[in-house]
Amino acid sequence: MTKSSGESQRDFAAATLLDDDATPVVVEKRARQSLAWLSAHRFEVLIAAVAILPFVVAVVRSIVDGYTPLGDDGLLVLRSRDVFTAFNPLLGTWSSSSVAFGVQINNPGPLLFDLMAMPVKLFGSGPGIAIGVGAMNAACLLAAAVIAHRVAGRIAFLLILLVGASFAWSMGSELIYDVWQPHSLLFPFFLLIVLAWSFAEGKLKALAWSIAVASLLIQTHLSYVYLAPLIILVGVFLYLWSQRAGFVAALGSLKRPVLWSVGVGIVLWAQPLWQQLHGPGESNMDRLIDAASGKYGSMPSFGTSLAVRFVGAVIALPPWILRSSFAESIPPLQIIDSSGNFLPVSGLPSLIISMLAIVLMMVLLLASAFSVRRLPTRGVLTSALLALSLLLLSVLTIKIMPIGPVDPAHQMRWLWPVGAFVIFSLLFRVFTLPAISRSAPWLVAALVAIVSLANLPTHVVAEGTVASRDATPSVRSMISQVEKLDNRGVLLFDPSTLRFAEPYSGPLLAALAEEGIRFVTANEPYVHQLGEGRRYRCVAQWGLPDNPSACGVSNTMSVVSGIEAYAVPDGSERVIFIPGLNRKESLQFRDAKRRLDEAGLKFDGYGQPVNVPGALSEVALRYRELQIQRDRDSVAVFLRPAS
Numbered sequence: 345m346t347k348s349s350g351e352s353q354r355d356f357a358a359a360t361l362l363d364d365d366a367t368p369v370v371v372e373k374r375a376r377q378s379l380a381w382l383s384a385h386r387f388e389v390l391i392a393a394v395a396i397l398p399f400v401v402a403v404v405r406s407i408v409d410g411y412t413p414l415g416d417d418g419l420l421v422l423r424s425r426d427v428f429t430a431f432n433p434l435l436g437t438w439s440s441s442s443v444a445f446g447v448q449i450n451n452p453g454p455l456l457f458d459l460m461a462m463p464v465k466l467f468g469s470g471p472g473i474a475i476g477v478g479a480m481n482a483a484c485l486l487a488a489a490v491i492a493h494r495v496a497g498r499i500a501f502l503l504i505l506l507v508g509a510s511f512a513w514s515m516g517s518e519l520i521y522d523v524w525q526p527h528s529l530l531f532p533f534f535l536l537i538v539l540a541w542s543f544a545e546g547k548l549k550a551l552a553w554s555i556a557v558a559s560l561l562i563q564t565h566l567s568y569v570y571l572a573p574l575i576i577l578v579g580v581f582l583y584l585w586s587q588r589a590g591f592v593a594a595l596g597s598l599k600r601p602v603l604w605s606v607g608v609g610i611v612l613w614a615q616p617l618w619q620q621l622h623g624p625g626e627s628n629m630d631r632l633i634d635a636a637s638g639k640y641g642s643m644p645s646f647g648t649s650l651a652v653r654f655v656g657a658v659i660a661l662p663p664w665i666l667r668s669s670f671a672e673s674i675p676p677l678q679i680i681d682s683s684g685n686f687l688p689v690s691g692l693p694s695l696i697i698s699m700l701a702i703v704l705m706m707v708l709l710l711a712s713a714f715s716v717r718r719l720p721t722r723g724v725l726t727s728a729l730l731a732l733s734l735l736l737l738s739v740l741t742i743k744i745m746p747i748g749p750v751d752p753a754h755q756m757r758w759l760w761p762v763g764a765f766v767i768f769s770l771l772f773r774v775f776t777l778p779a780i781s782r783s784a785p786w787l788v789a790a791l792v793a794i795v796s797l798a799n800l801p802t803h804v805v806a807e808g809t810v811a812s813r814d815a816t817p818s819v820r821s822m823i824s825q826v827e828k829l830d831n832r833g834v835l836l837f838d839p840s841t842l843r844f845a846e847p848y849s850g851p852l853l854a855a856l857a858e859e860g861i862r863f864v865t866a867n868e869p870y871v872h873q874l875g876e877g878r879r880y881r882c883v884a885q886w887g888l889p890d891n892p893s894a895c896g897v898s899n900t901m902s903v904v905s906g907i908e909a910y911a912v913p914d915g916s917e918r919v920i921f922i923p924g925l926n927r928k929e930s931l932q933f934r935d936a937k938r939r940l941d942e943a944g945l946k947f948d949g950y951g952q953p954v955n956v957p958g959a960l961s962e963v964a965l966r967y968r969e970l971q972i973q974r975d976r977d978s979v980a981v982f983l984r985p986a987s
Contacts, residue, residue, distance in 0.1 A: 388501055391789045392489060395505040396482040398799035402517045403478035405802070411470040412820050413523065415809040418850025419873055420523045421469045422857050423454070424476075427461035431857075431877040434619035435628050436563055437525070438873040443749045445640040448872045450628045451525075453563025453616040460523065469854055477528050478521040484531035485512075488538040495545045496723035496772070499781070502788040503771050507665070507764040508534060509795045514670040514760065516805035524808045525565040526754040532557050534761035536572060537734065540579030541765075544586070544726040551601040552608045554579070559612040566632075567755050571741050578733045582726050624876035643746035644684055649695050651742035654756060656698025659735065659763040660705045667798075670760065671805045674753040702739075705766065706732060712773040721776045724769075731769035734762045750845075754808065812847035818922045818977040819847060823855040825920045829981070833898025835863040836880060836986060839870055841902045848979045849903045863901065899983040909980035916984040924977030929970055936967035 382389060413421050416437075423433045436451025459480060464472035485508040493501035508531070512520050519527045536557045542550040554576050561568035580598075587594035620629045634640060646654070654674065663669045675691035693701070713728040738759060748755055775784040804810065829835065835856070842849055853874070856863055865871060866880040882895035902916075912918045925933060943960055945953045951971060956964040 387785075387789070388493065388498065391502060391505060391792055392486055394793050394796050395489075395509050396486060398509070398512060398517065398796055399478045399482040399485075399520055401800050403474050403521050405517070406474045406521060407471045410820065411474050411521075412816055412823070413470060413473055413809070413851060413854070414812050414815065414819055414847035415845060415850050417473070417523050417809045418469075418852070418854040420456070420460070420525075421464060421473050422850070422854040423875070424457045424460035424464045424473070425469075425854070425857060426875065427454070427457050431875045433457050433875055434615045434623050435872075436565075438869050439566055440748055440750060441566065441635070441643075441746060442869065442872075444643045444746065445635050447631055447635070447640050448626075448868050449631050449635060450872050451564055451566055452569075452628065452632065453559070453613065455560045455612060456523075456525070456528070456564040459560070469851075469858065473523050474521040477523050480528070481512075481520055481531040484535040485509075488535045491535075491538050491542045491547070491550070495542050495547065496721070496727075499775050499784055499788065500723060500772060502785055502792060503768050503775065504538065506788055506792045506795065507768045507771075509792055509799070510767075511665040511670075511760045511764045513795050513799045514665050514667055514805075516670070516803040517799060517801070518804050518810050518813070519670070519807065522808065522810060526567075526757040527808060529561055529564055529568070530757060530761050532560055533568065533572075533758050534764060536561065536575060537730070537761060537765045540575045541723070541727055541730050543576075543579040544582035544730060545723055546583060546586070548583075548597060548601040549604075551576075551580070551598075552604040555605040555608045556612060559609065563613075563616065567745070567758060570744070571737060571758065574737050574741075575734070578730060578737070582729055586726070644680055644686075645744050645746055646679070646742050646752070648739070648743050650679070650689065650692075651739045652702065653689075653692040653695055653698045654742050654752075655735065655738045655759065656701050657692050658756075658759040659738070659766055660698065660701035661693055664767060665760055665763045667803075671807065674756070676751050676753070679747050679752060702735060706735060708770055709735075709766070712770060715773060719777065721773075724773050724776065727765075727769040727772055731766045734765060738762050809847065812845070815847045815977055818924065818979050819851050821922045822848060822920055822979055822981070823851050826852065826855040826859055826861070828919050829856065829901070829983075830859065830861055832861075832983060834896055835861065835899055835901040835983075836897040837863050837865040837867075837870065838900050838902045839865065839867050841904045841908075843905055846903075846905050848905055852903060852981065864897065897986045900986055902982045902984075903979065904982060905979045906975040907978065909978040913982065913984070916982040918980050919983050920979075920981040922977070922979050924974040925970060929973070932966065933970040933974065936963050936970070939963050940967060 419437065423437070426433055433454040436453055436456070439449045439451050442449045460473060460476040463476035463479070466472060467475055485505070488508065489501045489504045492504040511530070511534075515527065515530070522528060536554060539550045539554040539557060543554065558568075558572040558576060561572045584591065584594055587597075616629065620627045657673045658665075658669065663673070677689055677691065678687055679689065680686055692698075709728045709732045713725050713732070716725045742756060745755060775781065775788060780787075804813065806813070837853070839849065853863065864878050864880040865874060866882075871879045880895070880897070882897075909921065910923070923930070940953050940956075940960065940963065943957070945956060945960070945964075948954050952968060953964045
């Protein structure tokens with residue numbers, strides 16, 4: 345009797361297991377297959393290596409330079425190190441939207457901490473977080489390119505690498521390994537968009553992967569809470585629409601992918617669900633739902649006009665996703681005043697220009713979609729329709745997005761991956777035209793190489809925590825002295841002395857945790873930032889208790905930066921002090937101040953001289969430089985007895 349193919353495969357597998365000599369043959373066969381695959385795809389492998397070279401170079405350079413995470417990055421390192429410890433995080437970081445809502449809210453989950461835990465534990469805080477984020481971003485870009493290759497071949501693969509390398513170029517060499525959520529999630533979000541396109545083209549396994557990536561995005565930053573699910577739904581809709589002739593069969597084909605997706609979702613959301621049902625502290629998901637439903641009052645949103653202007657500035661108008669866009673397309677803006685009234689917004693293109701640019705881009709995408717009737721190419725129609733949907737969803741998302749308490753740019757950095765895919769869709773149509781399709785791969789590969797090589801030198805885009813990079817020497821000096829805080833008992837961290845967006849406290853707390861020095865806090869936002877395990881249990885409200893020593897706390901710790909770091913408060917001990925000026929600079933500063941005083945000059949509220957005569961302009965300039973350096977780089981850590 346002739347055996348079926350399945351029986352033959354089982355017999356071969358059994359024989360392989362029983363025959364010791366067969367195993368090397370199988371291994372050798374697989375090795376030959378791998379080499380054959382690499383030989384057949386050596387062009388793609390080479391260009392992919394060139395595309396991720398900026399990530400590798402940036403991470404290696406950061407390690408050589410002794411990269412030190414600053415500000416909130418230090419807190420992200422701390423919580424990554426907390427994974428699988430007594431302080432294991434069940435939620436994401438504290439959300440700044442808590443300020444507007446008046447209730448403490450965390451981002452929904454800890455998946456970013458989970459991903460960063462191993463590199464941080466293996467390689468240390470600075471190298472580990474740079475390796476973790478750089479590897480994640482490079483892997484997301486490679487995965488997106490491979491998926492595009494499976495959907496539409498070599499040219500799609502190369503174009504995804506090109507647009508990904510382009511917006512990495514706009515971020516600069518420092519941000520592509522920055523763990524701060526508005527920056528570290530951009531390549532995962534780009535991967536999600538490509539996964540949605542893949543699903544629209546019938547690659548049904550992409551659904552479970554989409555759920556995994558969307559879970560990372562939503563858990564890590566609330567700006568993706570609407571956008572990520574909607575993109576997945578658009579991909580599902582486009583797939584069902586493409587299968588409308590056999591709609592019932594198409595629905596049936598979704599059964600297995602949906603079951604896999606549900607399983608993936610349950611696993612990845614297990615920690616937030618545990619916190620919701622059994623975890624310490626208030627239920628975060630309840631507070632998120634209450635905030636979304638308006639229970640805590642409504643926050644002003646950006647509205648349609650500003651949404652159109654933001655989308656136009658980043659996606660539809662030059663410089664698009666190229667070098668200067670990340671720093672300049674959305675300038676620092678104050679949208680509302682302290683009373684909640686909208687202020688005039690300058691620095692963005694006008695509403696009319698933005699609308700015209702967006703409409704033009706939509707027309708081009710529609711033309712690309714309709715062109716498949718004459719020039720059918722796999723993937724062109726779905727990529728154009730998905731890009732069109734992304735434009736509309738971007739406007740809708742920003743329209744309803746609450747205005748945060750800080751600069752709005754960090755809330756909408758996801759516009760760059762959206763812009764990258766929109767440009768990909770348009771280029772995909774152009775480079776698959778018969779007239780240039782033969783030479784297109786070489787041209788696109790050359791562009792990938794040019795953009796990637798241009799991103800190799802150091803280029804600092806001073807956004808987020810990177811804006812404080814000049815304080816790095818002071819931060820390094822501070823954390824190198826953290827052992828001075830050892831053997832001081834449990835420390836009660838008092839954040840009331842911190843300046844907004846200061847770069848010192850996060851790295852200090854991360855260093856304390858790394859050294860095993862225990863600290864707690866009574867400040868509610870910091871409890872939500874550092875975890876319930878670091879809550880000071882003697883008090884449940886804001887402010888420090890009267891007698892913390894009775895509750896096991898030995899000293900109260902505070903971090904002071906700027907000119908205040910030079911003065912020691914009564915009853916306090918200055919354990920760590922890093923002056924922002926060295927001896928020579930201090931003498932220059934005092935001499936400049938003396939000369940300005942002798943000239944009878946007045947100083948403004950920031951300590952800067954006003955109405956400076958020309959003869960003293962250089963003296964005043966040097967005085968300003970040294971004052972800025974002193975205020976930026978001076979830091980002290982104080983302890984005072986807890987009794």
